[in-house]
Amino acid sequence: MDYSLTIIVPLFNEEENLRRVEEKMNEYISMASVKCQVLFVNDGSKDNSEELMIAICERNPNFNYISFEKNCGLSAAIKAGFDYSTTNLTGYIDSDLQTDPFDFESLLAEIDHYDLVNGFRHERKDSGIKNLSSLVANTVRNWFTNDGMYDTGCPLKIIRTDYAKRIPMFSGLHRFLPAMIMLQGGRIKQVPIRHFPRIAGTPKFGLRNRLVKPLLDCFAYLWMRKNYINYKVSKTS
Template identity: 30%
Template sequence: MISVVIPAKDERGNIGPLIKEICHALQGLTEFEILVVDDGSEDDTFTEVMDTAAFMQCHAKAIRHERSTGQSTAILTGVLHANGQYIVTLDADGQNDPADIPAMLAKLEQIHAEHFCIAGFRKHRKDTPWKRFQSRLANKVRDALLQDGVPDTGCGLKLFPRATFLRLPYFDHMHRYIPALVRRMGGEVYIAEVNHRDRQVGVSKYTAWNRVWVGIVDIIGMLWLGRRAKIAIISRCETHRQN
């Protein structure tokens, strides 16, 4: 089973169409559920989720945080409530395209690692030139320091085993560093080129200012974690069972 986890805050008008697209992309392909974590919205995001799910007749759950706790915590809430072996995350603003999910699922047949992450790469971003410049610069700095090999860590569209995510260290904004954290535990990271679309309703919750300062603190923390990672390679394991 696939669990599609969507953190959402004030995304009325975006979340309904997104759920419809997910249902169209996955129905008949695999068993799936949709979990939307309403992170303290002040609009009707929660109601729109359940109304759309009823209309589409798909398995969906809406979980509401009493107050906003941030995207990473919302994803954690969704994963903890998920039933699927694999988790797909995507942003609630509709800029990630659910039509890319089947191709990511197809990659599972080629992956034999226990722990891994398939990270989306928005090669042709639908953002302003200034925002694209910020993102390219941030990705280059992050990759130079963390060496995670991911060209677009900010892409919300990712796929990974639920068990893998639950073994990662949790901290605020950790959702941007899932590939690096997976590599830290000895897992594998794969890149999938995905579509990127314009936001139809509302405005982004992020600004250049909050991205820069939060990013500096996060990268320092990631470097600290990386220096303390120890990966055990088991050369032998035997079990004796009493008759």
């Protein structure tokens, strides 16, 4: 089947959510405006996630998976998804389903004119301290990147795959994807999407990895922006 969109679903210890992910993704695939496939990336889960993921892929022809030997982090999982994507477009959604796959349609409506379309959670259903830490982190990142994004960490994105494959990933870079597309001369846009409370599983990010680590990553981004190699070929034999 000729797919147009690969949707990366990273997961780490999400056994309580996976059956719901299967149901929601199948519902979306059945009505999506483009042909979609799902690519699970199991980031070294210690629970029963891998077994459930394999069973889901065996009974659903539109589902595939990658499984890491050990936990490598969210940026590595997204990078692996980019590496293994074979479609013109690559999307990303978290396995906690705090965002709705049906909102990919809002992003797809814009992608013809852009190289990355980023959702932003305009009415977040998280705790006050989580919302505040994300607001501070996004504000600081904007000082460094000037990408104009309200919510770079939003787990709902669509990227042109050729741009995605050229991103030089490092740990924490999943928060800088819009800025990395801009470094390539790409066009970015953000659109509002819905957000829902987490109803199962455990959050993987706390105050430290929402504020301290992202601040350090901003300096890594500055170095990369200064030294980034970007060229366009005018002729070839």
